[in-house]
Amino acid sequence: MGNDSSVLSEYQVNDAHYAQLGPWTLHSATKKNSESEKVSVFTGKLKSYGQLSKEFQRAVERLKTLRHPSILKYLNSCIAGETVHLFVEYVTPLNQVLLQQTELEICCGLQNILSALDFIHSKANIVHNNLCKDAIFVTTGGDWKLGYFDLSCSFAEVTEGFLDQIRSFRYEKAIAPEDEKKTKLLRGDNVSSRDIFAFGQLVKETVSKCVESGVTDADVFRDLANKQMQSVTPQSRPTASVLSRHKFFDQPPLHAQEFLAQISIKSQKEKEEFFRDLPTLLYSTPESVVGSKLASSLLSRLVVLNVAAQQHLLPHLLIPRTDSTQGLFDTSNYRLFVLPVVSRIFPVRDAQIRLVLLHYFPHFVGLMESDHLVHNILPELLLGIKDTDDTVVAATLKALACLVPILGGSTVIGGTRLKLFTNGMPKESEMRPAKVLEMVRKKSNANAVVHVRALPERHEPDGGEDGVHSLLEKTDADEHWSDWEAEEEEEVCEDDKDEGSNPLVPFDSTLASSSLPGRKQELQSPARATTKKPLVSDLSALEIQIKSREDEIDYFADMEPTITSTPAIFAPVAEPMAVPTVSNGLDFNVQSQEEKDDVDGWNWDD
Numbered sequence: 001m002g003n004d005s006s007v008l009s010e011y012q013v014n015d016a017h018y019a020q021l022g023p024w025t026l027h028s029a030t031k032k033n034s035e036s037e038k039v040s041v042f043t044g045k046l047k048s049y050g051q052l053s054k055e056f057q058r059a060v061e062r063l064k065t066l067r068h069p070s071i072l073k074y075l076n077s078c079i080a081g082e083t084v085h086l087f088v089e090y091v092t093p094l095n096q097v098l099l100q101q102t103e104l105e106i107c108c109g110l111q112n113i114l115s116a117l118d119f120i121h122s123k124a125n126i127v128h129n130n131l132c133k134d135a136i137f138v139t140t141g142g143d144w145k146l147g148y149f150d151l152s153c154s155f156a157e158v159t160e161g162f163l164d165q166i167r168s169f170r171y172e173k174a175i176a177p178e179d180e181k182k183t184k185l186l187r188g189d190n191v192s193s194r195d196i197f198a199f200g201q202l203v204k205e206t207v208s209k210c211v212e213s214g215v216t217d218a219d220v221f222r223d224l225a226n227k228q229m230q231s232v233t234p235q236s237r238p239t240a241s242v243l244s245r246h247k248f249f250d251q252p253p254l255h256a257q258e259f260l261a262q263i264s265i266k267s268q269k270e271k272e273e274f275f276r277d278l279p280t281l282l283y284s285t286p287e288s289v290v291g292s293k294l295a296s297s298l299l300s301r302l303v304v305l306n307v308a309a310q311q312h313l314l315p316h317l318l319i320p321r322t323d324s325t326q327g328l329f330d331t332s333n334y335r336l337f338v339l340p341v342v343s344r345i346f347p348v349r350d351a352q353i354r355l356v357l358l359h360y361f362p363h364f365v366g367l368m369e370s371d372h373l374v375h376n377i378l379p380e381l382l383l384g385i386k387d388t389d390d391t392v393v394a395a396t397l398k399a400l401a402c403l404v405p406i407l408g409g410s411t412v413i414g415g416t417r418l419k420l421f422t423n424g425m426p427k428e429s430e431m432r433p434a435k436v437l438e439m440v441r442k443k444s445n446a447n448a449v450v451h452v453r454a455l456p457e458r459h460e461p462d463g464g465e466d467g468v469h470s471l472l473e474k475t476d477a478d479e480h481w482s483d484w485e486a487e488e489e490e491e492v493c494e495d496d497k498d499e500g501s502n503p504l505v506p507f508d509s510t511l512a513s514s515s516l517p518g519r520k521q522e523l524q525s526p527a528r529a530t531t532k533k534p535l536v537s538d539l540s541a542l543e544i545q546i547k548s549r550e551d552e553i554d555y556f557a558d559m560e561p562t563i564t565s566t567p568a569i570f571a572p573v574a575e576p577m578a579v580p581t582v583s584n585g586l587d588f589n590v591q592s593q594e595e596k597d598d599v600d601g602w603n604w605d606d
């Protein structure tokens with residue numbers, strides 16, 4: 001029995017109790033300096049200060065010395081003032097959860113109790129003396145555990161005096177006839193038969209649900225409890241070892257549980273056959289039963305490292321079931337049963353186990369809490385990238401990439417981050433030239449003024465002549481048009497042609513007269529406002545500006561490094577125009593005109 005100050009300081013005990021079992025009051029508690037480990041605390045009042053009664057002493061000593069998977073797990077104990085504290089794993093009394101137990105869980109639970117009875121009878125030579133529903137507790141995993149050893153004793157201690165002393169504390173329906181002095185008191189091996197009589201009463205009170213559901217041999221097992229387990233003759237009662245081999249316990253999930261417990265002695269061929277057929281069996285079993293009974297065994301070391309299990313079992317076990325993936329557990333049951341086991345084995349420093357978990361990491365990382373990822377998973381991953389095994393490093397880096405969308409890059413990689421990349425995608429709000437032309441055309445049609453004739457913009461060559469301007473000035477919207485403006489305008493013009501608008505004709509010499517009053521109204525539109533220009537006195541000034549192409553317009557002709565004089569065709573004028581130099585005909589020699597005017601231009605002689 002530990003010191004009160006040292007033991008109680010390790011736990012935070014809840015004042016409110018959640019069960020009352022004889023002299024014990026059951027409380028929940030949390031162990032300090034741990035990840036909120038929840039435990040159960042049995043507290044009892046002492047008759048005298050500091051004096052532990054025999055019942056309390058037996059309860060503590062039995063749990064402290066008896067270690068078995070089906071016996072309540074002892075953690076610590078102490079005496080504080082007039083109260084004794086017994087700390088065990090977190091459990092719930094069977095009476096509180098029996099109605100929620102499934103048929104298979106009841107079957108497994110009864111088998112667990114038989115296993116515990118066989119252990120204390122054959123190994124410890126102890127008789128329980130008070131087997132009932134109050135002495136059975138259910139863990140968070142659904143396992144039934146035997147407890148409440150207050151009235152237990154060794155085979156040698158079974159006497160009439162002892163039985164009379166504990167008579168008032170025992171469950172009335174579970175008292176064997178021989179203890180009622182109706183028969184001679186038994187000695188030797190037969191003293192354990194009183195626990196079998198009590199187990200028969202337990203079967204009758206719990207197995208009814210299995211009988212109603214039609215579980216195989218459930219009715220036969222109940223009849224066995226009535227006729228043999230509770231027989232008046234103690235010698236005719238079967239032992240716990242014999243009862244555990246009854247056909248009622250011959251259920252496939254129980255066979256799977258037994259195989260997993262003995263997997264270390266199974267041959268490779270048996271393992272391959274078992275894991276190949278196991279997924280079909282698990283899919284036919286309720287998720288809660290698979291999770292509570294088999295989750296830990298299915299993720300044991302020997303299973304995870306088995307090649308057949310990696311191929312046939314783990315894809316169904318480690319991937320949660322969603323709309324797009326198939327798995328044994330949905331997300332809620334996956335969090336409840338699988339994630340705690342995965343979190344427990346993730347820190348294991350085995351390369352193969354870590355690689356298996358990292359392979360399925362993208363499937364379950366989104367189900368983990370952020371705090372758990374930061375404090376438990378991320379440090380293990382950062383440790384993995386320092387390993388000498390390149391395979392482990394590569395898989396770890398992929399897992400770290402999965403954490404970035406959840407925790408953020410600053411949390412995953414740490415350090416100072418810089419803005420090194422820019423976004424080159426076009427903005428969706430940016431207006432394209434084709435959209436501008438479409439808006440102009442719709443607005444023009446709505447106002448019913450004139451049809452818009454989209455004329456391509458002609459860029460002046462570098463170093464163009466002074467005083468030479470385009471016939472149409474660009475609007476403000478034109479200044480923001482991109483280089484593909486001409487192509488967009490040609491597409492719009494084709495659309496206008498289909499709609500009956502004026503077709504776009506090649507830009508020839510007839511445009512020279514477009515500045516006359518007769519053509520002025522045709523060229524004006526809401527989209528392109530024109531200004532009146534004075535008549536050009538020298539037609540040679542238009543020679544570089546205007547070129548005639550019948551098929552298409554060459555926008556880059558004026559950008560050629562060599563300027564050659566080409567004959568330009570102009571519409572005949574009604575009367576001769578006045579020019580600075582009078583001659584018999586028009587002077588189309590561009591070179592001579594440039595030399596005469598001595599204006600800026602490309603001087604190739606310099």
